[in-house]
Amino acid sequence: MNAPDPIPNQPTINPRPVPAGMIDALRERFGERLSLARAVREQHGRGESVYEAVPPEAVIFCESTDDVAAVVRLADQHAVPVIPFGIGSSLEGHLLAVQGGVSVDLSRMNRVVVTHAEDLTATIEAGVTREQLNREIRDTGLFFPIDPGANATIGGMAATRASGTNAVRYGTMKENVLGLTVVTASGEVVRTGTRAKKSSAGYDLTRLFVGSEGTLGVITEITLRLYPLPEAVSAAICFFPSIDAAVQTTITIIQMGVPIARCELLDANAIRAVNLHSKLSLREAPMLLMEFHGSEAGVAEQAAVVQAIAKEHDGADFEWARTPEERTRLWTARHQAYFAALQTRPGCRCQSTDTCVPISRLAESINESVAEAEASGIPYWIVGHVGDGNFHLSYLMDPDDEVERAKVEELNVKMVRRALRLSGTCSGEHGIGLHKMPYLVDEAGPGAIALMRSVKLALDPKNIMNPGKIFAL
Amino acid sequence: MNAPDPIPNQPTINPRPVPAGMIDALRERFGERLSLARAVREQHGRGESVYEAVPPEAVIFCESTDDVAAVVRLADQHAVPVIPFGIGSSLEGHLLAVQGGVSVDLSRMNRVVVTHAEDLTATIEAGVTREQLNREIRDTGLFFPIDPGANATIGGMAATRASGTNAVRYGTMKENVLGLTVVTASGEVVRTGTRAKKSSAGYDLTRLFVGSEGTLGVITEITLRLYPLPEAVSAAICFFPSIDAAVQTTITIIQMGVPIARCELLDANAIRAVNLHSKLSLREAPMLLMEFHGSEAGVAEQAAVVQAIAKEHDGADFEWARTPEERTRLWTARHQAYFAALQTRPGCRCQSTDTCVPISRLAESINESVAEAEASGIPYWIVGHVGDGNFHLSYLMDPDDEVERAKVEELNVKMVRRALRLSGTCSGEHGIGLHKMPYLVDEAGPGAIALMRSVKLALDPKNIMNPGKIFAL
Numbered sequence: 001m002n003a004p005d006p007i008p009n010q011p012t013i014n015p016r017p018v019p020a021g022m023i024d025a026l027r028e029r030f031g032e033r034l035s036l037a038r039a040v041r042e043q044h045g046r047g048e049s050v051y052e053a054v055p056p057e058a059v060i061f062c063e064s065t066d067d068v069a070a071v072v073r074l075a076d077q078h079a080v081p082v083i084p085f086g087i088g089s090s091l092e093g094h095l096l097a098v099q100g101g102v103s104v105d106l107s108r109m110n111r112v113v114v115t116h117a118e119d120l121t122a123t124i125e126a127g128v129t130r131e132q133l134n135r136e137i138r139d140t141g142l143f144f145p146i147d148p149g150a151n152a153t154i155g156g157m158a159a160t161r162a163s164g165t166n167a168v169r170y171g172t173m174k175e176n177v178l179g180l181t182v183v184t185a186s187g188e189v190v191r192t193g194t195r196a197k198k199s200s201a202g203y204d205l206t207r208l209f210v211g212s213e214g215t216l217g218v219i220t221e222i223t224l225r226l227y228p229l230p231e232a233v234s235a236a237i238c239f240f241p242s243i244d245a246a247v248q249t250t251i252t253i254i255q256m257g258v259p260i261a262r263c264e265l266l267d268a269n270a271i272r273a274v275n276l277h278s279k280l281s282l283r284e285a286p287m288l289l290m291e292f293h294g295s296e297a298g299v300a301e302q303a304a305v306v307q308a309i310a311k312e313h314d315g316a317d318f319e320w321a322r323t324p325e326e327r328t329r330l331w332t333a334r335h336q337a338y339f340a341a342l343q344t345r346p347g348c349r350c351q352s353t354d355t356c357v358p359i360s361r362l363a364e365s366i367n368e369s370v371a372e373a374e375a376s377g378i379p380y381w382i383v384g385h386v387g388d389g390n391f392h393l394s395y396l397m398d399p400d401d402e403v404e405r406a407k408v409e410e411l412n413v414k415m416v417r418r419a420l421r422l423s424g425t426c427s428g429e430h431g432i433g434l435h436k437m438p439y440l441v442d443e444a445g446p447g448a449i450a451l452m453r454s455v456k457l458a459l460d461p462k463n464i465m466n467p468g469k470i471f472a473l
Numbered sequence: 474m475n476a477p478d479p480i481p482n483q484p485t486i487n488p489r490p491v492p493a494g495m496i497d498a499l500r501e502r503f504g505e506r507l508s509l510a511r512a513v514r515e516q517h518g519r520g521e522s523v524y525e526a527v528p529p530e531a532v533i534f535c536e537s538t539d540d541v542a543a544v545v546r547l548a549d550q551h552a553v554p555v556i557p558f559g560i561g562s563s564l565e566g567h568l569l570a571v572q573g574g575v576s577v578d579l580s581r582m583n584r585v586v587v588t589h590a591e592d593l594t595a596t597i598e599a600g601v602t603r604e605q606l607n608r609e610i611r612d613t614g615l616f617f618p619i620d621p622g623a624n625a626t627i628g629g630m631a632a633t634r635a636s637g638t639n640a641v642r643y644g645t646m647k648e649n650v651l652g653l654t655v656v657t658a659s660g661e662v663v664r665t666g667t668r669a670k671k672s673s674a675g676y677d678l679t680r681l682f683v684g685s686e687g688t689l690g691v692i693t694e695i696t697l698r699l700y701p702l703p704e705a706v707s708a709a710i711c712f713f714p715s716i717d718a719a720v721q722t723t724i725t726i727i728q729m730g731v732p733i734a735r736c737e738l739l740d741a742n743a744i745r746a747v748n749l750h751s752k753l754s755l756r757e758a759p760m761l762l763m764e765f766h767g768s769e770a771g772v773a774e775q776a777a778v779v780q781a782i783a784k785e786h787d788g789a790d791f792e793w794a795r796t797p798e799e800r801t802r803l804w805t806a807r808h809q810a811y812f813a814a815l816q817t818r819p820g821c822r823c824q825s826t827d828t829c830v831p832i833s834r835l836a837e838s839i840n841e842s843v844a845e846a847e848a849s850g851i852p853y854w855i856v857g858h859v860g861d862g863n864f865h866l867s868y869l870m871d872p873d874d875e876v877e878r879a880k881v882e883e884l885n886v887k888m889v890r891r892a893l894r895l896s897g898t899c900s901g902e903h904g905i906g907l908h909k910m911p912y913l914v915d916e917a918g919p920g921a922i923a924l925m926r927s928v929k930l931a932l933d934p935k936n937i938m939n940p941g942k943i944f945a946l
Contacts, residue, residue, distance in 0.1 A: 118728060119831035161673040172671050174680070175648055190920035196829040197861050198645050199898035200634040200684055202905055202913050202943055203925045207647070207680035211673055228730030255591060257701030298771050356669040358592035388670050425672035432675055440675050447663035451932065452676045458931030459924065470675055 010052055011093065011434050011468075015100030018057040022078045026060060026102070029070055033061040044083075044103040047090035048150075048338075049435060050349045050399065054096035056083060056103040063108050065181055065189055065220040071104055072218065072464075073187030079462050084214040086127060086153030091352055092433025094160070094213055098468040104218060106155055112136045113221065121178060121195050123223045126155025133224075142226040145170035148429065149335050155219050160431035161211030165334075168254075168387030169261040169293065170227065172429070177210050181221035185460035195223060208455070213431050214466035216459045230293035233261075234303060235327045236318040238310050239285045243267055243370060243382070245313040246286045247363045250386040252309045254359045258302055262291035263387035267370075270337050270381040277340030278333040288315075288386075289334055291327075334383070341381045341396060348379075348396040351408050355419035356390035356428030365422055369393050369415050376411055378404060390428035416442070432470045440471060483525055484566070484907050484941075488573030491530040495551045499533060499575070502543055506534040517556075517576040520563035521623075521811075522908060523822045523872060527569035529556060529576040536581050538654055538662055538693040544577055545691065545937075546660030552935050557687040559600060559626030564825055565906025567633070567686055571941040577691060579628055585609045586694065594651060594668050596696045599628025606697075615699040618643035621902065622808050628692050633904035634684030638807075641727075641860030642734040642766065643700065645902070650683050654694035658933035668696060681928070686904050687939035689932045703766035706734075707776060708800045709791040711783050712758045716740055716843060716855070718786040719759045720836045723859040725782045727832045731775055735764035736860035740843075743810050743854040750813030751806040761788075761859075762807055764800075807856070814854045814869060821852075821869040824881050828892035829863035829901030838895055842866050842888050849884055851877060863901035889915070905943045913944060 026034045035041070041055035062068045075082045081101025088095065097103070109125035112133065116122065117140040124133060131151045133144050148157060148164035156162070158180070163172035170176065179193025182205075192205040209216055240246040246265055253260055266274070268284045275282055290306065292299040307318055321327040333340075342350055357365045366384070373380040373393060384391025393415065395408045416426045416439045426432075426439035441449055449471050456473065457463075463473055499507045508514070514528035535541045548555045554574025561568065570576070582598035585606065589595065590613040597606060604624045606617050621630060621637035629635070631653070636645035643649065652666025655678075665678040682689055713719040719738055726733055739747070741757045748755055763779065765772040780791055794800040806813075815823055830838045839857070846853040846866060857864025866888065868881045889899045889912045899905075899912035914922055922944050929936075929946065936946055 116831065116833070118833035120728070121831065161677070163671055163673075167671060171648065174671075174677065175644070184920070184924065188920050190924060191918065192921055194893075194898045194916065195831045195896040196863075196892075196898045196901065197832070198636055198640060198647075198829060198863065198901055200636075200827075200900040200902050200904045201898045201909070201916055202684070202921075203689075203928060204634070204647065204680045204684050205921055205924055207677045208928070211675070211677050216676075228728070230730075255593070255701070257703075295771075295774055297774060298768075301768055301770060354673075356671055358589065358594065358668045359670070360589070360591035390669075390671065419669075420667075423668040425667045425669045425674045427673040428669065428671055429673050431673045436674070443667070443674055445664065447657070447661050448665055448675075448678055451657065451663060451678055454931040455676060455681075455928055458927040 011096065011098050013054055013098050016079065016081060017100060018080050018102060019078050022074050022080060023058060025074055026058060026071065030060055035059045043088065044085050044105065045095060045097050047088050047093065047095040049091055049093045050351050051093050051096055054098055056097040056101055059103045059105055061105045061108055065183065068104055068183045068218050068220050069187045069189055071102065072183050072185065075102065075464050076186050076462065079464060081464050081467050082218065083466050084159065084218045086156035087129065089150040089152045089156065090433060091430045092435040094431060094433040094466070094469060096434060098434065106153065106220070109220065115140060116195065117142055119195060120226045121223055122226055123221060124154055126220050126222060127153050129153050130157065137226065141229055143229050144224055144226055146173055146176055149338065154222050154224070158210050158219050158222050159213050161429070163385070163429045165262045165264055165385060167385060168263055169259060173210055174207060176225045177206055177222055178225060179223040180206055180209055180219050182209055182217040182219055184217045185462065185465050193223065213433065213469055215456060215469055216465055232296045232299040233291065233293055234299050235291045235321040235330060236303065237330065238288050238318050239283050239316045241314050243286045244363055244367055245315065246288050247366055247386060249288065249310045249313045249315055251359055251362060253306055254387055256305070258305055260290060260302060260306065260387060261293040264289040264334060265382065265384040265386045265391060266334070266337065267382035270341065270383050273340035273344050273381060274333045274337050277336055277343060280333055289330060337383050341394065345379055345396040347398065349399040350394050350396055351412065352392045352394040352430070353412050353415050354392055354427050354430040355415055355424055356388060357419050357422045357424030359389045361422035361424065362386060362389045365418060365424065366391060368418060372411055372414060376407060378408060388428065389424065434469060437471060484569065484571050486527055486571050489553060490573060491553050491575060492551050495547050495553060496531060498547055499531065499544070503533055508532045516561065517558050517578065518568060518570050520561050520566065520568040522564055522566045523824050524566050524569055524907070527571055529570040529574055532576045532578055534578045534581055538656065541577055541656045541691050541693050542660045542662055544575065545656050545658065548575065548937050549659050549935065552937060554937050554940050555691065556939050557632065557691045559629035560602060562623040562625045562629065563906060564903045565908040567904060567906040567939070567942060569907060571907065579626065579693070582693065588613060589668065590615055592668060593699045594696055595699055596694060597627055599626060599693050599695060601627050603627060603630065610699065614702055616702050617697055617699055619646055619649055622811065627695050627697070631683050631692050631695050632686050634902070636858070636902045638735045638737055638858060640858060641736055642732060646683055647680060649698045650679055650695055651698060652696040653679055653682055653692050655682055655690040655692055657690045658935065658938050666696065686906065686942055688929060688942055689938055705769045705772040706764065706766055707772050708764045708794040708803060709776065710803065711761050711791050712756050712789045714787050716759045717836055717840055718788065719761050720839055720859060722761065722783045722786045722788055724832055724835060726779055727860055729778070731778055733763060733775060733779065733860060734766040737762040737807060738855065738857040738859045738864060739807070739810065740855035743814065743856050746813035746817050746854060747806045747810050750809055750816060753806055762803060810856050814867065818852055818869040820871065822872040823867050824870055824885065825865045825867040825903070826885050826888050827865055827900050827903040828888055828897055829861060830892050830895045830897030832862045834895035834897065835859060835862050838891060838897070839864060841891060845884055845887060849880060851881060861901065862897065907942060910944060
């Protein structure tokens with residue numbers, strides 16, 4: 001494995017200018033829905049990564065698939081980059097306009113187009129957020145489980161193959177997208193998949209676009225699998241004397257096949273931040289936050305098995321979130337960990353890691369990473385979807401301190417190399433974006449990268465779809 | 474929707490000759506493992522479809538990924554088609570050498586390379602069959618659930634995105650393949666995926682090859698997800714006054730979210746055949762054959778819910794398969810339904826349909842198809858993975874009766890059109906092969922077909938990988 005080059009503080013920027021003729025054509029069609037304002041462009045050129053914004057030349061607020069197709073047809077004509085934008089929660093630099101171009105804002109495409117409760121499916125526009133979707137379908141008795149923490153758009157979640165807290169039981173976006181409407185690089189509208197639960201009909205274009213990070217086309221509509229709300233839901237927390245004990249508990253839960261719905265690790269640093277931010281008084285020790293879904297009896301049975309496993313690893317007694325309100329309070333705190341952590345070091349930026357390894361290697365993967373983080377002296381915190389072997393050790397770094405930035409990247413590289421050595425991946429759920437491009441080369445190898453490149457050039461010969469991301473062309 | 478052309482009895486054959494120099498080179502490397510014998514070639518050029526064999530010019534018995542790469546490099550050099558062969562259980566004409574070329578027999582690549590029981594994964598060679606895999610991993614306490622009925626090779630199952638009886642609970646090959654070793658069209662060996670349970674690292678090449686039917690490369694190794702053997706398993710059968718009652722029961726089971734592991738429909742014709750073939754005395758009425766996996770209490774609870782639903786639809790009491798032997802006897806009978814049915818009409822061929830629709834449309838899909846089958850006067854039988862909305866109405870036709878063949882194809886076309894109208898797919902699990910090429914055009918539309926074509930040409934510019942299948946180039 002070659003050493004990835006250290007990531008520069010800012011990526012190389014080679015903008016392709018947007019011709020005045022294209023701006024004129026956009027203005028004619030979109031009027032006020034075309035924005036050239038600096039603040040708007042900056043907001044669309046960043047995301048939640050450590051990078052400074054690299055703004056696009058223009059932002060177009062699209063309201064339909066036809067709008068998107070119109071923008072892409074112009075972009076194709078003028079060979080101008082197109083960067084899809086949902087809500088801006090990208091963590092890996094997906095939104096930076098490193099080759100210039102225009103941002104296609106999909107946030108106004110926020111209609112739940114149709115819900116087929118009787119088939120456990122819904123078709124939605126790409127700008128619908130996961131919280132909105134679950135709010136709008138609440139009275140069907142169904143829910144959409146994928147929950148990456150952030151209130152991301154479903155389009156963004158599809159584009160990055162997102163997952164999160166419920167994936168251990170319900171899978172990721174890969175398993176839960178049945179079909180897509182996509183605007184291709186030539187501005188054509190193509191539908192993939194059907195509403196049938198499974199299909200062997202031709203190449204799996206749906207899975208090709210899921211996780212392609214806007215580099216093959218713009219996802220404008222998504223047909224999703226929904227699930228009946230479980231008859232019973234219970235959540236519990238359990239504290240451990242060490243991170244290792246919490247992780248060993250998780251490993252055993254998974255190896256025994258307990259159908260746990262959520263199994264989240266928070267380290268003492270994360271809890272400290274969460275206590276401050278959400279006015280909680282959780283014990284500041286490694287904690288598992290768990291949720292069980294099923295029948296009343298099934299949930300009780302799962303919880304009893306897990307409690308016995310936890311006890312073997314010196315876990316404390318479960319503390320139950322008995323009411324839906326208590327449960328919501330715990331999960332809200334968990335979801336605010338990111339912002340809570342940011343507040344513990346004023347002016348800092350958060351550099352999140354995202355490795356994922358086979359479950360038996362999780363202890364090694366976390367323990368060594370923690371030792372390195374402790375030795376670094378840089379503030380850090382951990383949350384993790386540990387049931388899937390995926391965790392985020394995040395550094396809180398001073399963005400103006402070049403030495404610290406370099407050190408954090410070096411620590412990140414070490415973690416990635418360890419994950420790859422343990423048969424894992426550099427990205428469990430955040431995607432590659434700009435930040436992980438060298439890691440992907442190490443993980444996939446030149447042969448697989450060459451295949452990806454061939455697919456990209458076949459579907460986007462002018463390299464206008466979010467260019468410069470995932471791999472170099 | 475345009476009317477697909479009726480399928481000709483035999484496809485058009487345009488063989489590209491295999492140059493003598495390539496045969497010499499193959500003989501030099503493979504010696505006795507190269508076969509030019511007519512019987513061997515015929516067996517490799519058919520499968521279980523209704524087509525007559527179209528034999529390849531040569532068959533090479535490969536024993537390693539390097540062997541496969543050596544064949545493909547020669548094929549690339551001479552622009553000769555390569556058709557991967559597992560065990561010959563294809564139902565849609567995947568194996569016919571319609572453009573000539575050589576068959577790469579992978580059946581000797583039947584090693585379980587490594588089992589990581591602690592991670593619930595195994596890596597196997599493509600020629601391992603599902604029964605062999607489950608035999609070899611039995612003492613790990615794990616199993617591989619995907620069960621298409623036939624004792625297919627895992628390589629073939631990956632190539633056709635197979636599923637079968639357990640898919641309603643465990644998903645299809647799409648959900649259960651973590652990574653692949655693939656020989657690309659230029660003869661390079663590429664690995665996709667990792668052993669991590671999830672990943673957002675770049676394009677999902679794994680899912681691109683799963684279901685590509687040998688047209689993008691040869692799958693030589695597969696890393697799979699395994700599952701802990703459930704603590705309790707119970708199977709039951711239940712008879713219904715009509716197919717509709719059995720189907721309505723299934724729809725309710727799925728809509729209520731019961732985690733049933735298997736939910737198979739057999740019609741009276743299928744049971745009649747199975748009774749004769751397997752010396753059983755099942756009632757000759759529409760039947761659901763169900764299996765429940767979980768804890769003792771969980772299994773009992775699921776069964777009670779399902780029993781109540783069945784009763785509402787006039788289902789008879791459950792008859793339980795109480796011992797593992799009884800259970801095996803029932804499932805063996807189910808799996809032999811295909812051969813059992815063939816024996817009920819001497820000299821016949823079986824034309825299986827394979828539509829899959831959203832669960833709420835299943836009754837309409839089955840009932841109308843049954844009415845058409847009854848009206849046709851052609852013997853037929855039904856089995857179905859109805860929990861997924863997928864069923865196989867299979868016609869037993871006289872292969873020498875042109876009129877009957879044409880009629881069966883017309884009935885098949887009607888079923889496919891109905892499935893598409895009901896938001897379903899022309900192929901739940903058998904793939905497209907030769908037989909369903911016109912149906913795929915109707916299902917996917919010209920835009921999606923154009924994308925598939927671009928991907929194919931990018932990855933296989935000389936069109937040597939199982940050419941002439943899935944879509945026309």
